[in-house]
Amino acid sequence: xxxxxxxxxxxxxxxxxxxxxxxxxxxxxxxxxxxxxxxxxxxxxxxxxxxxxxxxxxxxxxxxxxxxxxxxxxxxxxxxxxxxxxxxxxxxxxxxxxxxxxxxxxxxxxxxxxxxxxxxxxxxxxxxxxxxxxxxxxxxxxxxxxxxxxxxxxxxxxxxxxxxxxxxxxxxxxxxxxxxxxxxxxxxxxxxxxxxxxxxxxxxxxxxxxxxxxxxxxxxxxxxxxxxxxxxxxxxxxxxxxxxxxxxxxxxxxxxxxxxxxxxxxxxxxxxxxxxxxxxxxxxxxxxxxxxxxxxxxxxxxxxxxxxxxx
Numbered sequence: 001x002x003x004x005x006x007x008x009x010x011x012x013x014x015x016x017x018x019x020x021x022x023x024x025x026x027x028x029x030x031x032x033x034x035x036x037x038x039x040x041x042x043x044x045x046x047x048x049x050x051x052x053x054x055x056x057x058x059x060x061x062x063x064x065x066x067x068x069x070x071x072x073x074x075x076x077x078x079x080x081x082x083x084x085x086x087x088x089x090x091x092x093x094x095x096x097x098x099x100x101x102x103x104x105x106x107x108x109x110x111x112x113x114x115x116x117x118x119x120x121x122x123x124x125x126x127x128x129x130x131x132x133x134x135x136x137x138x139x140x141x142x143x144x145x146x147x148x149x150x151x152x153x154x155x156x157x158x159x160x161x162x163x164x165x166x167x168x169x170x171x172x173x174x175x176x177x178x179x180x181x182x183x184x185x186x187x188x189x190x191x192x193x194x195x196x197x198x199x200x201x202x203x204x205x206x207x208x209x210x211x212x213x214x215x216x217x218x219x220x221x222x223x224x225x226x227x228x229x230x231x232x233x234x235x236x237x238x239x240x241x242x243x244x245x246x247x248x249x250x251x252x253x254x255x256x257x258x259x260x261x262x263x264x265x266x267x268x269x270x271x272x273x274x275x276x277x278x279x280x281x282x283x284x285x286x287x288x289x290x291x292x293x294x295x296x297x298x299x300x301x302x303x304x305x306x307x308x309x310x311x
Contacts, residue, residue, distance in 0.1 A: 127240060140214050
């Protein structure tokens with residue numbers, strides 16, 4: 001009896017090698033277990049924070065044509081590229097001016113003249129630049145949900161495009177005011193050049209306020225229902241329906257808290273009074289404009305990567 005035979009004379013069972021494909025699968029499973037044991041991936045929710053601002057601003061500037069085209073599209077969607085649309089673009093604020101002028105004349109006993117009408121017209125036209133920017137910009141992010149979800153771009157372009165749209169609507173009204181300015185016999189001279197930096201500060205303030213409201217609207221959707229009432233109160237609290245020096249002392253703290261007061265007062269001094277704006281009012285307007293832009297811009301940019309989740 002040989003060593004490889006059992007007592008009954010039968011050969012012991014031999015180990016059968018597994019097929020090559022089964023052995024390969026087992027080896028791959030062992031390697032996979034080893035890999036996943038060594039490397040663990042943890043997915044955490046995105047934390048709110050600022051991206052690199054230098055790269056963000058460069059990308060914002062590189063895509064500026066997108067903002068301009070979006071602004072033109074907004075105007076075309078409301079038929080402002082037609083003759084009647086452009087006519088309404090002028091008639092709407094003009095009729096609003098005459099309504100407010102009639103109201104002031106009735107309350108004031110008919111003591112106002114053409115000079116005050118020019119003051120009222122320019123104030124309402126300029127305030128409309130800010131109010132239209134904020135009103136349109138409030139829904140720019142919420143309304144651009146599909147664009148935000150499907151395209152990578154700086155989201156600040158959306159509210160800034162709303163400001164461009166409001167500015168394009170504002171430009172034709174300046175021609176209407178120029179006619180009123182001449183009819184009222186108001187002074188014309190180099191002092192009117194001060195209006196350019198003042199209008200620029202209005203745009204800076206409108207951009208910051210629009211970005212702030214657009215970001216808040218993502219979290220509080222009812223803000224759009226509150227905005228018209230807030231803007232109407234803001235008109236009455238601004239030196240548009242009256243001059244700053246006509247306000248009683250008990251109401252002057254309200255004017256002081258209004259960020260548009262120094263800019264509107266400076267604009268009235270330049271255009272209606274024919275003099276340079278006071279340094280204090282101009283510096284206050286600059287501080288309000290830059291403060292609104294920095295606060296609104298940083299708040300918007302720090303939150304924009306969360307918009308896709310909120311929408």
